[in-house]
Amino acid sequence: MNSTQGKKIVVIGNGMVGHYYVEKLVEQSAQHLVTVIGGEPRPAYDRVHLSEVFSGRNPEDLALTTREHYKELNVEAHFGDPVESIDRDNKLVKTSTGRKFSYDKLVLATGSYAFIPPIKGADLPGCLAYRTIDDLGAIRAESQNATSAVVVGGGLLGLEAANALKSLGLQTHVVEFAPGLMNQQLDQRGSQLLRAMIEELDVQVHTSKSTQQIVNGDKSRLKMLFADDTHLDIDLIVFSAGIRPYDNLAKDAGIETGPRGGIVIDYHCRTSDSDVYAIGECALLGNKIFGLVAPGYRMAEAAVSQLGENKIAFTGADMSTKLKLLGVDVGSIGDVQGATDGAINFEYANEKRQTYKRIIVSKDGKQLLGAVLVGDCSDYDTLLQYYLNGIELPEEPEVLILPILSGAPTLGVNALPATAVICSCHNVTKSIIVEAMDAGAMSLAAIKEVTAASTGCGGCTALLKSVVDSQLSERGVEINNHICEHFTFSREELFHICKVESITSFYVLLDKHGIGRGCDICKPTVASILASLWNSYVLESDLVGLQDTNDTFLANMQKDGTYSVVPRIAGGEITPEKLGVLADVGKKYDLYTKITGGQRIDLFGARLNQLPEIWRELIDAGFETGHAYGKALRTVKSCVGNSWCRYGVQDSVSMAIYVENRYKGVRSPHKIKSAVSGCTRECAEAQSKDFGIIATEKGWNLYVGGNGGMKPRHADLFATDLDDKVLIQFIDRFLMFYIKTADRLQRTSVWVDNLEGGLDYLKAVIIDDKLGIATELEQQMEALVGRYQCEWKTTLESEEKLKRFRQFANSDAADSRVVFVQERGQKRPAQDAERESLELVS
Amino acid sequence: MNQTKYVSSESRKTAYICSKEDLIANSGICVLFGDAQIAVFYLPEENPSVYGISNWDPIGKANVLSRGIVGDIGNELVVASPLYKQHFSLIHGQCLEQEELAVRTFELVLDGEDVLLLC
Ligand code: SRM
């Protein structure tokens, strides 16, 4: 390390912004000696997504970095030992355990804390704040013995906290001092609608309430006494009455702070001491605290740049927000109160749909000054771009918020200037995306990786995709979704065509809607669609030529052209007798036998002509096909559950067997896997499945979109505490919706990720029946399930079909290329080298 | 099971390899001819309607081509290997993905109920 250039830099606070600062600093120069001192016991984590922990996300998944990573970066890091004082004269900081660190430059990234109003009794047990992972733990622990909870504060964070409490199953209240909710982001009307919608969700809202005192309760654990002589009996109180910057260190050290808190900084994020910087939520610029991550990141960049050549300024940031609070979409842009001189208002309210939209436009009608959206945020991205980039509004700006009755013009992403910020979390502009594409990043995934766009809050996903798509088409890259050269349709479109026209044959479809003769892409795809629609026997003569070899022979082809045999073992449960049958068949046909990763048994090395005999024996013994060959339901794994396990809270085995038997044989765009665990210990690994089920005390939690395989993805928690009936109803709808709309060979994980509107949209369709198709989906699934047949059984009944299972049409000889050798007491295909030596011997 | 028998048709020698009954429309089967495994594809809508290529997949290194899906790519009749999905022309045996690879082809005719190989 070059000590003449490198400086000793101490960063106090390892929150989102402090961590970002360190990353940017190390990126800019590896020469500095960097020390990080974090007050919380763990390295930086994603505070923005804190509430997701209540809906099942693992707190560890929120981590933004690790101790090891800091080591790799050569950064000294200490956690759980907050700084107690700054000694500016000796340029030292001292921690609570008395450790001292000297600095050349000091960075304060101490963030803020949840403000607890000075109410008598606010320190009683059962009164909590909501800001950190530790707070989460405390809330969760306290909630165990509570039935009701209240959030004090009806702002953005307060409503988020209310959502968290609700998801813990508590009867939830919100108490707000002001007359309306979210006063900072919404106008009166928007705030009223939000309130109405939240109340419909069974959250009780009390506005204009000033809490005087909290006392131990009689009916509940606590009792809140209000100024108007009313009271509220409640078990748990969470304060979210605003945030206060951690500015005490600065203040004590004589660094200038604002009258209402906050460390005063200039455009270079310097405090009144030029060797001390402040960034993030503890910093005050022009009397403003910026309580969002994106501006914090911009400050971090500005502060880092002060140590290098190109100095960047931080002059303030846009505070527009779009969020979902208790399931209600809310958007707020710019001057929401319409305070600008001469501003003109346009409002659209729809009580039936529960939406409210308002735009505030400049006097000359050309510029957007602000917007409020409640209940429907679909116009947010467009409006924000008008606002941020000063794009001239259309002649009649109201078309931007009116429902699309006559085709309102949407702002084409082409119209966005190069400087338009697409992802504000990572400050990615349109031009950065274009450059990344020029440099070869041509897919959404590649662009995300290179630019980090859309890897923060995720709010920009849809916009990013349209920018990328429009760039691709500008570059002549055709972004068609045609499945192959024979059909100019996507899989979803073909599905609709087959359904609407009741098409049951590939050749009819090809005749009417395609060209040429078909191929190995469209044939199996259409075969799968037809199976999903009509579920007829896959070896019907019209269908047989369409199937992949595995479907044709109802077995999985192995590397040497032999096949494997996988009977269904629903839920992984098998009797000793049936195990014996598998053992006997394995011995009789000399099959390699292995337990699969899917809790069943695979018998390998069957020759084509042996398949029918083997299957006849298995079916006679009560087995049925396991569809290991089909793009269909594979296995539903189970743990032993409450019938044996001391922790189990539901009968996971019975449920797994039921689910496996219900959906067996249903053909889908790709294979489908599931699992059922008997408690949260999750021994069946349900969260890695297309749909996973985990038992709770009250019923079942349903997870969707999980995947092992090449790109593992944890499933998302979809619905909680369902009873058996609703569980199956949701799975019916989910699977059928997937079957209808997914691309070919698209697992549910990728499908969910690519759904516009994401998980929320999926929930709206499946749970709230937003598209009004739930009944239809259920009926379709019912029909499919009702037409199940064991394909092996049907095949064995037809001499005609069995003809197909001959190695040679004109001879009983065996394929001389199929040669086995022994290993660990069983056979396996000979490798090329072994084969040569065997041939030499014979 | 049918016996391989030799019949002569016009000037070229032909060999009977199987009957039309053994064929599967729009798909393939395999016959043994001497040591050679012939993948026989029956495409009733095409002219000719039967095609023969070697059953050997030189990429997957197994006798499996008769079990692939038939179709066309850029108007060329092909079968896709069931192992790793490369396409082989039913007319020339050429592999579309790997220029240097081709499989042997066999000229077949459908003569009434008989499938004959032109030797
Ligand atoms: C036999 C088995 C391995 C074993 O010895 O344990 C297996 C074998 C094959 N897997 Fe698998 N997978 C097996 C469990 C799994 C699992 C574990 C599980 O299901 O819990 C996974 C990860 C979970 C998942 O799917 O999310 C798995 C992820 C894959 C993938 C990657 C899928 C993905 O979305 O990334 C493929 C490739 C594909 O499907 O495109 C694959 C494909 C295959 C194929 C079909 C490849 C092929 O075309 O030859 C293998 C042939 C099966 C055969 O011949 O019977 N197999 N495979 C397991 C059979 C389970 C069963 O009873 O049906």
Ligand SMILES: Cc1cc2nc3c(=O)[nH]c(=O)nc-3n(C[C@H](O)[C@H](O)[C@H](O)COP(=O)(O)OP(=O)(O)OC[C@H]3O[C@@H](n4cnc5c(N)ncnc54)[C@H](O)[C@@H]3O)c2cc1C
């Ligand atoms: C539930 C919730 C939801 C949110 N949602 C959003 C959102 O959707 N979008 C958005 O933009 N923003 C959101 N925010 C705000 C966002 O989290 C903050 O803007 C951001 O975390 C600020 O980063 P920071 O690093 O400045 O402060 P923090 O993340 O608070 O980090 C400061 C760290 O410094 C530590 N510290 C304090 N004093 C000391 C000391 N003396 N010594 C050592 N360490 C110290 C603290 O313990 C803390 O770990 C949300 C916040 C919460 C709580």
Ligand code: SF4
């Ligand atoms: S998931 Fe729970 S019930 Fe099932 S085996 Fe594991 S600990 Fe037992």
Ligand code: FES
């Ligand atoms: S705006 Fe947050 S990830 Fe892009």
